[in-house]
Amino acid sequence: MNKFAGLELLASAVLVMDPHGCIVYANPAAENLLERPFKLLHKLQLKDLFLNGDELLSGFEQAIAQQFADRRQDMILERTGRDPLHVHSIVTALDHAETPVLIELRENVQQLKLDREERMQDQNKENKELIRNLAHEIKNPLGGIRGAAQLLELELPERDAKELREYTQVIIKEADRLQVLVDRLLAPNRLPQVIADVNIHEVCERVRSLIMAEFPKGLVIKRDYDLSIPEFRGDQQQLIQAVLNIAHNAAQALRVRMADGDAEIIFKTRVVRQITLAKIRYRLALDLHIIDNGPGIPPNIRDRIFYPLVSGRDGGSGLGLTLAQAFITQHAGVIDCESRPGCTDFRILIPLP
8 A cells, every 4th residue: 555645535645755855756746746746856866856945855854854844835846848836835744764854845836926927017118109109100100191192182283183083082091000009009108098897797788799790690798797796896898898899809719719609708797805916916806708619729829918019810900918917007907818729718817895
């Protein structure tokens, strides 16, 4: 009978060490965390696992010397060719000569979440600055180009006016189209305009009606609402636009499934308690999910979907998700996404009163 069998049921990674610092047992959670099977971990030393394992090794040596019963600390363990591990480590001295030390590694999910939110905040600030600079660089000469085209049109010779006006009209119309794009680029920098009590389900129902009007066949939009969610102060039009941008992207990605008649989008609302958003602790927050059963976000852009002008669709402007992120951020919220083939889940969190 395996004397370590009880450790196999634990969700945290467990390594049992011999007196020489070699691994003699690793539970399934450790295999998953370290991304190696036990047959590769067996007899490896801590220094072989991590690039910066000195602190963990020091804890092992102190446990061997019986300097403590257990030692706990948070650490970031770096690995070759893999993402670093944010873990809470517990080094325990055992009263057993052959296996004197047990090391438990608990992945610090909350720290990972905070780091991701912090990166998204920094990215959002950079996006705003990039958008503001780009929009102003375009906007200033754009008015001059349009005005010059209008003056040129007035000076055209009468005999050629009709024929040549087609060219000046192309300039004017393209200038107007670019002006609309510039206005959209500047939109994330505008503060909420109409602050009032917002019912998130009214927002979802408005978006649902717009999507169903545009995609009437082959698409089902399901609702899974928590009707106890209270109203909160916000700009309803901005929130409608944010949710619409996400849902519209989902519908666009579902065109193949619409043809088969099994395209699906789900609006799901819940309340989460005691949550930290952008380093601020809130008692309650809205938890809105927009889920679709499409092909998923292409891996090559998955980490950049909130960047401006990044689109996974031919003809897409790449502004929809950038705007959505900006509007949610202006409501002290965060937006995140998990995607795989068959399930893309955009999650919006906004503080509640």
